[in-house]
Amino acid sequence: MKARASASSGRKEKPMASPAKRVKGTDETWNLRLYIAGQTPKSITAFANLKKICAENLAGKYKIEVVDLLENPQLAKGDQILAIPTLVRKLPPPVRKIIGDLSNTVRVLVGLDLRPES
Amino acid sequence: MAKGNGKFSQASLPKTPTGIPGLDEITGGGLPQGRPTLICGSAGCGKTLLAMHFLVQGVLQYHEPGVFMTFEENAEELKKNFASLGFDLNGLSARKKVLLDHVFIERSEIEETGEYDLEGLFIRLGHAIDSIGAKRVVLDTIEALFSGLSSTSILRAELRRLFRWLKGKGVTAIVTGERGEGTLTRHGLEEYVADCVILLDHRVAEQISTRRLRIVKYRGTSHGTNEYPFLIDEKGVSVLPITSLRLDHSVSSERISSGISRLDAMLGGKGCYRGSSILISGTAGTGKTSLGATFAQAACRRGERCLYFAFEESRNQIIRNMRSIGLNLGPWVKKGLLHFHSVRPTTFGLEMHLALIHKEVESFKPQVVIFDPITNLLSISAENEIRSLLTRVIDYLKMKQITTLFTSLTTAAAAGLEQTNIGISSLMDTWLFLRDVEDNGERNRGLYVLKSRGMAHSNQIREFVITGKGIQLTDVYLQPGALLMGTARLQKEAQEKAAARLRREEINRRERELKLKSKTLEGQIAALQIELEAQKAEERKFQEQERQFQEMNARERMNLARMRGPV
Numbered sequence: 001m002k003a004r005a006s007a008s009s010g011r012k013e014k015p016m017a018s019p020a021k022r023v024k025g026t027d028e029t030w031n032l033r034l035y036i037a038g039q040t041p042k043s044i045t046a047f048a049n050l051k052k053i054c055a056e057n058l059a060g061k062y063k064i065e066v067v068d069l070l071e072n073p074q075l076a077k078g079d080q081i082l083a084i085p086t087l088v089r090k091l092p093p094p095v096r097k098i099i100g101d102l103s104n105t106v107r108v109l110v111g112l113d114l115r116p117e118s
Numbered sequence: 119m120a121k122g123n124g125k126f127s128q129a130s131l132p133k134t135p136t137g138i139p140g141l142d143e144i145t146g147g148g149l150p151q152g153r154p155t156l157i158c159g160s161a162g163c164g165k166t167l168l169a170m171h172f173l174v175q176g177v178l179q180y181h182e183p184g185v186f187m188t189f190e191e192n193a194e195e196l197k198k199n200f201a202s203l204g205f206d207l208n209g210l211s212a213r214k215k216v217l218l219d220h221v222f223i224e225r226s227e228i229e230e231t232g233e234y235d236l237e238g239l240f241i242r243l244g245h246a247i248d249s250i251g252a253k254r255v256v257l258d259t260i261e262a263l264f265s266g267l268s269s270t271s272i273l274r275a276e277l278r279r280l281f282r283w284l285k286g287k288g289v290t291a292i293v294t295g296e297r298g299e300g301t302l303t304r305h306g307l308e309e310y311v312a313d314c315v316i317l318l319d320h321r322v323a324e325q326i327s328t329r330r331l332r333i334v335k336y337r338g339t340s341h342g343t344n345e346y347p348f349l350i351d352e353k354g355v356s357v358l359p360i361t362s363l364r365l366d367h368s369v370s371s372e373r374i375s376s377g378i379s380r381l382d383a384m385l386g387g388k389g390c391y392r393g394s395s396i397l398i399s400g401t402a403g404t405g406k407t408s409l410g411a412t413f414a415q416a417a418c419r420r421g422e423r424c425l426y427f428a429f430e431e432s433r434n435q436i437i438r439n440m441r442s443i444g445l446n447l448g449p450w451v452k453k454g455l456l457h458f459h460s461v462r463p464t465t466f467g468l469e470m471h472l473a474l475i476h477k478e479v480e481s482f483k484p485q486v487v488i489f490d491p492i493t494n495l496l497s498i499s500a501e502n503e504i505r506s507l508l509t510r511v512i513d514y515l516k517m518k519q520i521t522t523l524f525t526s527l528t529t530a531a532a533a534g535l536e537q538t539n540i541g542i543s544s545l546m547d548t549w550l551f552l553r554d555v556e557d558n559g560e561r562n563r564g565l566y567v568l569k570s571r572g573m574a575h576s577n578q579i580r581e582f583v584i585t586g587k588g589i590q591l592t593d594v595y596l597q598p599g600a601l602l603m604g605t606a607r608l609q610k611e612a613q614e615k616a617a618a619r620l621r622r623e624e625i626n627r628r629e630r631e632l633k634l635k636s637k638t639l640e641g642q643i644a645a646l647q648i649e650l651e652a653q654k655a656e657e658r659k660f661q662e663q664e665r666q667f668q669e670m671n672a673r674e675r676m677n678l679a680r681m682r683g684p685v
Contacts, residue, residue: 037237046232069238073245076238080222083267084237099267100232111229 030054030062031091035076037069037084042101046085049102057114089113131338134182134254134290137175138168140357144342145333149314154281154291156311158302159318164329164350165294167203168318169256170196171354172292174205176254177215184254185217185246185289189262193218203354214250219243223266230268236276240283247289255284255291264305281310302334313337319345328467331357347469351477358473367517369393374521377416378409380580380591381550381565386573390548392485393519394571395512397543399526400552404563405584406525407431409552410488411440411447412589413523417486418450425484426458427475429494433458444587457482463494468507471495475511479520487515491525492542508542547571552582555603562603565591581607 034050036043047066054062069076069084079088083099089112098111133147142148149155149172157165166188173184188196196218197207210216219242247255260277267273284291293311295303302308308315315334320327330345348357373388382389390396396413398406410426417424428436436458437447450456459478463471479487489511495504508524515522524546543549549568554561565582567575580591581603594603602610 035238037241040237042233042235069241073241076242076245077219081238081242082221082223082236082263083234083239084241085234086238094227096227096229098229098231100230100234103232107229107231111231 028061028092030058030089031065032062033065033067033079033088033090035067035069035079035081035084035086035088040084043085045101045103046087049105049108050087053102053105053108053112057109087111133339134176135180136172137179138171138355138357140346140348141331141355144344144346144357145314145336146339146341149290149292150337150339151290152285152288153313154284154293154311155314155316156293156295156303156307157316157318158295158297158308160297160320163297163318163320164348164355165318166191166258167350168355169258169292169294170200170205173216173254173256174200174207174210174354177210182253183215183217183250184256185219185243185250185252186256186258187219187221187243187246188258189221189223189260190258192220192222203352205354217246217250217252219246221262223263225266225268228266234269234272236263236273236280239276240280244287247287253289255287255289257291257293259294259296261295261303261305261307270305277307278310308334318348323467328469330469347473349470349473349477351473356473356477358469358476367393367513368519369516370519374420375416376409377412377419378589378591384567384576384578384580384591385548385570386575388573390521390570391572392521393516394521394547395516395545396521396523396548396550397526397546398523398550398552399528401528401554404552404554405582405589406527406552407436407490408440408443408445408584408589409550409582410490410523410525411436411445414456414486414488415445415447415450417521418447418453418455422455422485423482424450424456424486424488425478425482426456426488426490427478428458428460428490429463430491432460442586443584443589457484468495468503472507472510476514479515479518484520486521486523488523489525491527493527505542505545508545512545543569557603558606560604562607564594564603 032050032054034047036046050064054064067075069081075081079086079095079097081088085099085101087098087102087108089096089098096111096113098108102108132151133145133149134151135142135148136145157168159165170186173186176182176184186196191199197211200207207216207218211218221239221242243255246252260280263273263277264270281293293307295305295307297317298304298306302315302317312335314336317332317334319330319332321330322328329348329350331348332345333341333343346357348355370392372392373386373390374392375382375389376385398409400406407430414424414426426436431439433451437451440447447456451458457478459474461471461474492504492508495507512522524542526542546569548570551566551568553564555564556562563582563584564579566579567577569575579594581594583590583592592607594607
């Protein structure tokens with residue numbers, strides 16, 4: 001995992017109904033930022049989980065930026081980061097935060113507002 | 119505090135002075151250096167303020183930059199709030215002496231999805247500390263995290279780690295915590311911050327609030343264990359460790375005048391000792407305030423500064439009223455020698471009064487302080503509390519060699535027993551008692567010295583007369599079984615005058631008589647003298663004749679013998 005990796009993996013198929021419905025506007029890109037502090041097991045798990053979820057739900061419409069606070073501690077302030085790892089949905093607005101290693105996929109989807117709570 | 123102020127062995131534990139007046143004294147030098155201290159208390163008790171004061175004083179007095187991490191108010195709010203206390207947070211932030219960091223968690227926009235830790239907070243705090251080289255850190259109040267994050271087990275573990283980490287960083291930290299039910303803090307922070315715990319309390323008794331501070335624990339050092347009142351005012355926090363004062367103040371043998379020469383005469387001829395405490399007690403309307411004002415004026419005339427605490431009347435009212443007895447206090451106020459501090463006792467609690475007295479004395483630096491009257495404080499507190507307040511006030515003022523004058527209102531019933539309501543007489547060095555003497559259809563005032571330590575004082579009752587030219591003391595007339603005062607005294611004086619005049623006339627008459635007599639005698643003596651002279655002249659004449667006769671005889675005899683010729 002690179003420090004500021006921008007991973008846009010493209011799999012443009014999967015015209016599945018439910019996630020696509022949530023993504024309004026076809027050309028809208030999801031801008032996600034994952035805050036970590038060094039390559040801890042939790043961070044690695046979180047990144048892996050994130051990639052998987054994005055690939056499954058936001059194929060081709062997302063950008064992941066990984067911020068390592070050990071290298072850029074000043075960035076913690078801007079997004080009010082306390083917990084590590086924290087995933088911040090910068091775009092589309094509003095900003096949403098998801099903390100933890102993203103192992104609970106349902107909660108991640110709820111957190112990202114990708115799937116209505118049910 | 120059991121053993122002295124600030125005389126703790128320095129070897130025990132390195133301490134970081136807070137710069138908060140009084141707090142360093144009761145902690146024996148400050149907070150534990152390089153360790154976190156927990157300040158807990160209920161809402162509105164001054165935790166944030168105390169913490170900020172610590173940080174700002176750290177910069178101003180000890181050149182130690184500080185980080186203030188706030189979990190409640192944002193930086194702008196803090197700056198505004200503290201600007202009113204004279205803390206220039208904008209300036210300090212600009213100079214990179216203070217760093218305000220607002221940590222904000224909104225639970226509704228956070229989703230927890232598995233394992234996490236608070237490394238982000240650590241990094242953030244670490245970065246803040248490193249960026250300005252902070253030595254002091256405030257976390258206010260970190261318990262807000264508990265409402266922002268749901269996993270308390272993670273939080274607890276992380277907080278434990280945080281405090282260890284702070285120690286590792288070597289910063290002196292203040293962590294604030296809201297008081298919980300039956301526990302010091304709602305989430306048991308005291309379990310983690312074990313070195314020093316300070317509890318703030320804001321109590322309301324009889325509608326009057328008092329703030330108190332207590333050091334619950336302080337590892338590795340002795341500390342004051344009492345509850346100390348503290349004060350929040352326009353200059354921040356100040357703690358009043360006055361109970362720690364000792365009875366070893368130096369004393370002066372200088373005497374100062376009370377402003378009434380007769381009274382000075384009663385007090386060993388020279389007045390009271392400088393730095394002594396004087397109590398004037400008496401029933402209503404006996405002239406206590408007038409006596410106090412005279413005392414104040416005397417101090418101002420000597421060029422001393424006098425602080426007048428009026429618990430009953432406003433400054434202007436006192437000045438106006440005193441003008442009627444020929445005391446013009448206005449000019450002294452203008453000159454800055456006399457300062458009135460008028461406040462209703464019920465305005466705030468006793469401790470606040472004490473704090474105010476302290477502050478006023480510290481800022482005005484008087485040589486004479488007058489409290490008029492102390493009994494009014496009774497309306498807000500129990501007697502024993504007032505006694506302890508006065509003990510502290512007196513000890514404090516004596517330490518500063520300030521002469522103190524208290525007036526005390528006694529009830530008519532107690533007047534006869536020479537009791538003060540507050541039972542403070544033992545604290546007083548000089549006790550003047552004013553009493554009404556009701557007799558002969560009028561009320562008069564009598565003054566006497568009940569006690570005066572360290573000087574020979576008069577045991578006489580003097581009449582205390584308030585005239586248009588100030589206070590005068592006059593002798594009273596004693597008749598069998600009664601004192602004569604007022605008109606009775608005047609009457610007596612008139613009687614005595616008349617008697618004196620009669621006596622004088624009598625004496626004159628006798629003198630004339632005697633003179634006449636002696637003149638007669640002198641005349642007689644002169645006549646006798648003349649007679650004597652005449653007699654003496656006669657005698658001399660007779661003796662002369664006798665001598666001539668003898669001479670003639672002798673001559674005759676010789677002639678006769680010569681004629682007879684030799685035998």
